[in-house]
Amino acid sequence: MIAALMLLGAGAARAQYAHFPVAGTIEYEKTVHVKNFMKRHLSMSKDEGFDRTYIEQLMAKAPDSYVFKNKMMFNGSESRYEPIKEERTGIMRSIMWFGFDYETTYYKDIKNGVFRSVADYVGSNILTQDSLLKVKWKITDEYRTIAGYNCRRANGVVLDSVFIVAFYTDEIPLSSGPGAFHGLPGMILGVAVPEQHYNIYATKVTFVQPQVMAEMGKKKDKPMTRAELKTFLYDRMRVGDWNTEQQFNFLLTGLYL
Template identity: 60%
Template sequence: MKKLVLITFGMLFVSAMALAQHAYFPEGGVIHFEKRVHLKNFMKTKMALSKSDNFDRSYIEQLLSKAPDSYVYKSTLSFNGAESRYDAVKQEQTGIMRNLDWYGFDYSGSYYQHIEKGVFKSRLDYEGGNILLEDSLLNIKWKITNEYRDIAGYTCRRANGVLLDSIFVVAFYTDVIPLSSGPIGTHGLPGMILGLAVPDQHYNIYATKVEIGQPQIVSELAKKKDKPMTRTAFQSFMRDRLRIGDWYTEAEFNMMMVNMLL
């Protein structure tokens, strides 16, 4: 009997080791995300930073009184090998949101990252036209913590980050999906980012579902004739166009740039 118990224990141990050695780490799939923007907090911050004559404040306050406290934008992130692409999902909006969306809660963008090559691309919808960016991956300084959270069925570990010199972000990543990528332009952790919060911009992005597969990742976001800009060139272009100091304050401009460059 004792010999039988030892044999059984040995078989269970070998089976457990085999499972550990052959754990499944998906290299491709599609992740569904929801981006929740806290509208009223966003607008309060934006109006506090703006020039006093930049808004019809009574009109904005009337809109906000009828608007929800928060609004959810949906998106997907397709990944395969070293590439990922994050795309907004088209959705119908209420009349209130169509009026408020002009203030830049979300730019209905597409974002491409090639982690091994260090390439970042984005296409943003701005005033009915496309803004195209192409640059290196964002420089993000991460500090991994011992806090964990379950997101879309995956155990994720928290990391605090700083990007664009001073913007604080909170991310939750899983090392079960080994690609060091994430929503929008985030990357740089030991696995896929399934949760992201940007307090200064009053939004968070969390995965709701992960589908494993081998999607084709399209790196081109626009026609070949279209000329993309670097982040630095884009900021100079927008600074000239928006006439900082006349139409926009420096603080309001910086808030807008973070939302467009992240």
């Protein structure tokens, strides 16, 4: 009887730990639909010129899709999402400048509303420090299993007009997720951004006590707000000469998210 009670107690403790973890590591895969992304880029470029012809040539050699791997460490209200470094080979090495992924590291402190990120933009670090990104969510009654967790769908709008779809689980009670995404009553294990032609899904969840580092970039990197980043890149990208307004906004959305 005593042994049975002990086993029951141990089982309950395990169940409680499994359903309400406060710390752990989540591995994610970001699938970018490369050719669709490039077609979108091409549709926003100028009607003639070297840039358009060059994009068409690269698109013919590009894969339909490509997977980028990332991991997120979370502990309490803090989380850090970073790329798992892999060497790019073949055509992907030549076309990364399109902005499929910026190998960005993100830090979020949900309790204190802190957001930091550092992105690799054409070989230079771009350090952003601002408040958490505002997302308007509407929770639906659609469910999906992701990485073994029952997840509920939410539709969202970010940056005024960018539509996103997310799947979150309340079994991990931290209002965070991959990249800049947050704001739901549980951990986001899946997210899709149709405008940017990518989706991100968790593949593995491990319960450990990771160290969540808040430091970003190098000492020489100057942090910018999102508004300052927009001004900085607008001048650097020669919008109107080299790039259209649409191309600029498309790239900026990728950096923000």
